Amino acid sequence: MPELPEVETIARGLRTLIRGKRIGGVRVAWARTVDARSDPLASLAGHRIEDVGRIGKFVAITIEDGRTLAIHLRMTGSLHVEPRSKPADRHERLAVDFDDRSSLKFVDPRKFGRVRLIEGDPAATLAVGVDPFDRRLDNKAFAELLAGRTTPIKTWLLDQRRLSGVGNIYACEALFYAGIRPKRRAGRLTASERISLLKSLRSVLRKAIKHRGSSLNDYVDAEGKQGGFQKQFAVYGRLGLPCKQCRSPVRRILLAQRSTFYCSACQR
DNA sequence: ATCAGCACCTGTTGGC
DNA sequence: TGCCAACAGGTGCTGA
Numbered sequence: 001m002p003e004l005p006e007v008e009t010i011a012r013g014l015r016t017l018i019r020g021k022r023i024g025g026v027r028v029a030w031a032r033t034v035d036a037r038s039d040p041l042a043s044l045a046g047h048r049i050e051d052v053g054r055i056g057k058f059v060a061i062t063i064e065d066g067r068t069l070a071i072h073l074r075m076t077g078s079l080h081v082e083p084r085s086k087p088a089d090r091h092e093r094l095a096v097d098f099d100d101r102s103s104l105k106f107v108d109p110r111k112f113g114r115v116r117l118i119e120g121d122p123a124a125t126l127a128v129g130v131d132p133f134d135r136r137l138d139n140k141a142f143a144e145l146l147a148g149r150t151t152p153i154k155t156w157l158l159d160q161r162r163l164s165g166v167g168n169i170y171a172c173e174a175l176f177y178a179g180i181r182p183k184r185r186a187g188r189l190t191a192s193e194r195i196s197l198l199k200s201l202r203s204v205l206r207k208a209i210k211h212r213g214s215s216l217n218d219y220v221d222a223e224g225k226q227g228g229f230q231k232q233f234a235v236y237g238r239l240g241l242p243c244k245q246c247r248s249p250v251r252r253i254l255l256a257q258r259s260t261f262y263c264s265a266c267q268r
Numbered sequence: 269a270t271c272a273g274c275a276c277c278t279g280t281t282g283g284c
Numbered sequence: 285t286g287c288c289a290a291c292a293g294g295t296g297c298t299g300a
Contacts, residue, residue, distance in 0.1 A: 003293060057294080074294050076278080091278085110277045112294065151270065160295080167293055208277090216293065217280075256271075259291080 001074050004132065004165030005208035006219055006227060007054050010079060011220035014059065014104075015052040017081040021098040022048045023063075030093040033106065035116035044069070044096070044117065056128035056164030068122040069096075071106065073192065077113030079222050080105045109218070110165070118185035128164040132201050138192075139161075142198050146186045153189065153197075155256045166201065169214060172261045174201040174237045181267045182253070182260045220244045235261040 002010065026041040028034055034041060050062040056078040059079065061069040071079070084095070086101040094115055106115065118125045130137050130145070145155075145162050157163065157171040166174070175182055177200035180193055189197065208214060213227030216237075220226055235243070238250040243263040253260050 006293075072294080074276095075292065108277095109279065110292090112276065112278095114295095117273075149269095155271090158294085169293065214293080219293070258294090 002077075002213065002219060003167030003170050004054070004205055005055060005170070005229065006213035006221070007057050007073070007165070008209050008252075009212045009221045009227065010067045010073075011052050011054040011059050011222075014061075014079060014081070017222055018049050018061075018104060019051060019099070020048060021100060021102070022046070024097045027095045027097065028093075029088070030108075030111055032111065032186045033093040033108070033113060033115055035114045037116060039117040039119060041066070041115070041117055042245060054129065054165075055123050055126060056160055057167070058122075058126060058128070060122055062220075064120075068118045069117070070118055070122055070126060071116075072114045073108070074110070074112035074114070076218055077106060077108040078218070078220055080224065081222065091205075128160055129162040130164065132163060132165055132198075132205055137198070139195050139198060143191070143194055145187060146194060149186035151186055152183045152255050153180060153186045154260050156186040157201075157204055158256065158258070165205070167262075168258050169206065169233070170204055172236045173204045173234055176262060176267060177204060179267055181264075182255055182262050235263060237261065 023044045025045050048064040050064045053060045057072060059071040063069065081102055081104055084097055084101050087106045091107050091109040092105050093108050094106040149156055154171050155173060157166045174197060178193065178197040180197060208229040211227055211229035212221060212225065213219065214229040215226035216230060235250050238261060239252040240249050243250055243266055246265045248263060248265045250261055251264055
């Protein structure tokens with residue numbers, strides 16, 4: 001599913017498409033798409049969309065009354081703005097209908113995605129950690145987050161409660177550019193490794209946003225366009241192919257049940 | 269605290 | 285062509 005760059009791309013596109021629209025109602029085709037802790041979606045009727053942003057990997061739709069509609073696309077979710085009358089995709093799970101006869105349609109083949117209407121501070125409610133681009137995340141703050149952690153750094157990067165937005169692809173890519181093996185204990189990185197990792201994270205995420213994210217199979221943004229960053233992966237999905245820096249074959253291991261790619265020569 | 273294992277779901281791909 | 289296993293951008297739960 002989308003990671004930070006894909007969610008950012010989706011949110012930016014969606015912002016121009018639905019800002020200011022007034023909600024008429026919500027239709028739910030797959031009940032479990034609505035998070036059990038969500039406020040009732042029917043209460044959205046009559047309210048306008050104020051803005052669209054991103055909180056970690058959530059698309060955050062701000063409502064004029066201060067509430068937030070948080071959407072997590074998980075593995076295969078996508079969002080589309082179309083005329084309500086257009087026939088529903090086979091995998092459409094939920095639709096927000098606007099009073100101009102357009103709809104925001106949530107399509108999700110695997111049904112993992114979730115939608116949740118929140119009152120109050122959404123970041124707190126969603127329990128997401130600091131964003132990689134948050135200015136408050138300097139080298140000192142990053143070091144404090146990592147201190148004492150014994151879990152592998154790659155696994156640590158995927159934990160959304162500490163740092164939010166990084167997923168499997170960009171964790172692998174950032175560790176490659178930082179020259180750090182995925183299995184290294186998070187709390188055992190040296191100061192220069194931490195600095196390098198934070199820099200690599202930001203640079204790879206920024207580049208991916210520039211390319212509108214990465215499309216493996218089904219990812220498309222709010223305009224239906226694919227991303228282009230998958231062409232630039234250094235290690236992700238490149239098992240056995242030569243490392244782009246040293247030509248030795250890229251390896252694959254499992255960490256926390258997730259495929260993890262790295263170069264054993266470039267990463268120590 | 270942390271991890272393995274499994275659950276949630278459907279679709280695609282590759283081997284035989 | 286068919287069947288089956290493995291795998292996929294994510295997270296949450298349970299039990300050890």
